[in-house]
Amino acid sequence: MKYYSLNGTAPAVDFRTAVINGQAPDKGLYFPGTVPVLDADFWEGIGRYDDHAIARRIILPYAGDSIPEAELARIVEETLSFPVPLRPVSESMHVLELFHGPTLAFKDVGARFMSRCLSWFARGLDGRVVVLVATSGDTGGAVAAAFHGVPYVDVVVLYPKGRVSPVQEAQIAGAGDNVHALEVAGTFDDCQALVKQAFADTNLREALYLTSANSINVARWLPQQFYYALAWKQWPRKDRPPVLSVPSGNFGNIGAALLLHRSGLPVQQFVAACNANDGVARLLAGTPGERRAAIATLSNAMDVADPSNFVRILELFGGDTAALRQMLRVTTTTDDQTREAIRAVYERFGYVLDPHSAVAWHGLQQGLPPGEHGILVGTAHPVKFPGVVAEETGAPVPYPPAIAGLMERPLQKEPLAVSYDALRTRLLALR
Numbered sequence: 423m424k425y426y427s428l429n430g431t432a433p434a435v436d437f438r439t440a441v442i443n444g445q446a447p448d449k450g451l452y453f454p455g456t457v458p459v460l461d462a463d464f465w466e467g468i469g470r471y472d473d474h475a476i477a478r479r480i481i482l483p484y485a486g487d488s489i490p491e492a493e494l495a496r497i498v499e500e501t502l503s504f505p506v507p508l509r510p511v512s513e514s515m516h517v518l519e520l521f522h523g524p525t526l527a528f529k530d531v532g533a534r535f536m537s538r539c540l541s542w543f544a545r546g547l548d549g550r551v552v553v554l555v556a557t558s559g560d561t562g563g564a565v566a567a568a569f570h571g572v573p574y575v576d577v578v579v580l581y582p583k584g585r586v587s588p589v590q591e592a593q594i595a596g597a598g599d600n601v602h603a604l605e606v607a608g609t610f611d612d613c614q615a616l617v618k619q620a621f622a623d624t625n626l627r628e629a630l631y632l633t634s635a636n637s638i639n640v641a642r643w644l645p646q647q648f649y650y651a652l653a654w655k656q657w658p659r660k661d662r663p664p665v666l667s668v669p670s671g672n673f674g675n676i677g678a679a680l681l682l683h684r685s686g687l688p689v690q691q692f693v694a695a696c697n698a699n700d701g702v703a704r705l706l707a708g709t710p711g712e713r714r715a716a717i718a719t720l721s722n723a724m725d726v727a728d729p730s731n732f733v734r735i736l737e738l739f740g741g742d743t744a745a746l747r748q749m750l751r752v753t754t755t756t757d758d759q760t761r762e763a764i765r766a767v768y769e770r771f772g773y774v775l776d777p778h779s780a781v782a783w784h785g786l787q788q789g790l791p792p793g794e795h796g797i798l799v800g801t802a803h804p805v806k807f808p809g810v811v812a813e814e815t816g817a818p819v820p821y822p823p824a825i826a827g828l829m830e831r832p833l834q835k836e837p838l839a840v841s842y843d844a845l846r847t848r849l850l851a852l853r
């Protein structure tokens with residue numbers, strides 16, 4: 423598989439180079455040259471395959487020419503080392519629970535897949551690989567956990583001071599060793615701008631193998647397709663494909679779902695459920711307006727003003743926004759509506775939603791035609807947001823064993839001003 427840059431001037435590359443570069447030299451996102459089609463037999467008979475076989479089938483055309491098949495099988499096995507259950511919550515709604523991985527949020531799968539691919543590729547290089555990440559909350563923790571202790575690789579995580587939850591911070595700054603946590607005196611957009619500047623710095627990139635682990639890296643983005651095949655495997659009504667609501671910030675997760683739909687995944691309609699950050703909703707409504715800064719909300723992993731993966735979705739539809747609007751509805755949800763959803767779903771069905779999943783619930787309510795059935799994607803465990811969840815349900819959320827020891831680890835973080843020079847100096851010290 424060749425990957426081309428969406429900015430159109432960098433040369434097409436193989437999977438290995440796309441993973442190591444992260445972003446193309448012309449600053450474009452990489453996009454696969456073809457979208458493989460999985461035949462009707464696969465989708466109809468998906469219940470016959472185990473989860474790893476399904477994942478291998480999906481990823482092989484994307485990565486198979488850069489990683490030997492047996493190695494790829496091992497990577498898939500280590501990536502999907504936890505269940506992805508589809509739980510019925512009400513008569514018309516299921517929740518696809520993506521939060522049973524080590525950091526209790528859906529980014530575990532992409533981060534684990536990428537760390538193992540990168541480690542495989544880094545063995546042959548003559549210098550260290552530095553993974554540079556800006557996070558609004560969950561990416562950083564997932565990446566820190568996925569790369570902690572991985573040979574030949576350092577991880578540098580930039581996160582906005584005071585804007586991530588205590589559990590998220592513990593996951594980012596509690597890892598230590600080859601994971602460096604930089605607490606930035608600014609917003610997520612500031613963090614992202616600093617990271618973009620580093621990637622555009624050719625001198626720096628001659629000194630270090632710099633790569634991203636945000637969902638723009640194809641090794642983060644592509645394995646998110648696994649979830650949706652596993653959802654379909656468990657979907658009880660194969661005669662009626664679901665409406666699928668995905669809580670969306672950078673639009674990577676929903677982009678992966680749309681990509682798998684191109685490969686044949688049966689879905690009736692997609693909902694990109696956003697919080698108050700409504701940039702894409704305005705764009706698709708034909709009223710883009712002015713650029714705005716990100717708004718801080720309860721669903722902080724989705725506080726993104728300018729979603730980087732949206733260009734991939736546009737590419738998938740050949741830039742045809744009318745066709746895109748047919749398939750994808752973009753909804754927005756306020757913090758009050760998020761709270762209301764947490765309370766209502768708990769009272770009516772006894773199910774506890776985290777704020778991100780609550781946004782997807784609210785989005786599905788808006789996007790679900792009467793009589794239809796839907797899946798909302800649960801992207802984070804409610805324990806990651808104990809304050810708001812306990813306020814709305816009236817009950818504290820118990821810590822699952824996976825993170826019981828997490829809060830005792832000392833934080834190892836360094837302050838960073840919103841200054842590119844400061845970041846550059848810090849990165850060069852890793853050589």
Ligand SMILES: *Cc1c(COP(=O)(O)O)cnc(C)c1O
Binds near residue numbers: 561637671674724
């Ligand atoms: C990252 C994240 C999202 C948004 O996913 P995107 O791929 O950025 O759209 C939603 N929920 C949680 C919990 C997340 O961590």
